[in-house]
């Protein structure tokens with residue numbers, strides 16, 4: 675089985691890349707299942723119902739989120755009525771949505787890291803429960819671990835080695851060159867990158883991003899536009915959920 679993971683879709687350029695290129699990319703790569711992280715789809719801050727529906731219609735089986743889950747205030751009710759869009763499982767259980775769903779024999783989990791993102795519960799506590807719950811339904815389990823720190827993401831991959839199919843890091847928007855299969859058969863990449871404009875500061879317009887760093891004043895960031903790419907990872911696994919390959923994906927869309 676081949677699972678295509680599309681990293682953080684950022685703003686209109688990222689959405690356009692998904693809409694125009696994901697269907698053919700899925701076909702070219704022979705992907706049986708596709709997961710898209712959509713937490714930055716709405717101008718870098720969260721996602722809306724309309725945008726989620728468009729990404730699903732473009733070929734995503736499941737959309738995962740992250741620290742911008744509540745970035746669009748009207749989105750919360752949508753989460754109550756879907757098992758195709760997942761919020762991090764370690765947010766408060768008193769919020770709408772779920773963090774684990776199984777479709778077509780693939781369990782997808784969304785989880786938020788501790789460092790600088792302040793989840794409700796430690797992901798290292800939540801994940802044991804979720805892996806038990808997922809394993810009861812299918813051996814193919816993919817975690818989108820949305821976290822800032824490289825160390826935390828590497829630690830999670832090692833903690834889950836042999837228990838899940840893949841641990842795919844997101845959030846930093848910079849793809850790491852460590853796509854690999856660990857000893858126990860778990861595919862891992864510390865960060866799968868960003869689907870959006872790379873002529874930018876992690877997706878945002880350079881001018882405003884620099885102004886923030888140079889002045890320390892709050893500055894509204896806008897999505898940039900150049901060097902649009904789809905980034906992510908392709909994981910191949912056997913029917914028992916063991917990964918056999920893990921490859922970084924990078925597809926140029928617009929100069």
Ligand SMILES: [Fe+2]
Nearest residue numbers: 740741742845
């Ligand atoms: Fe994020």
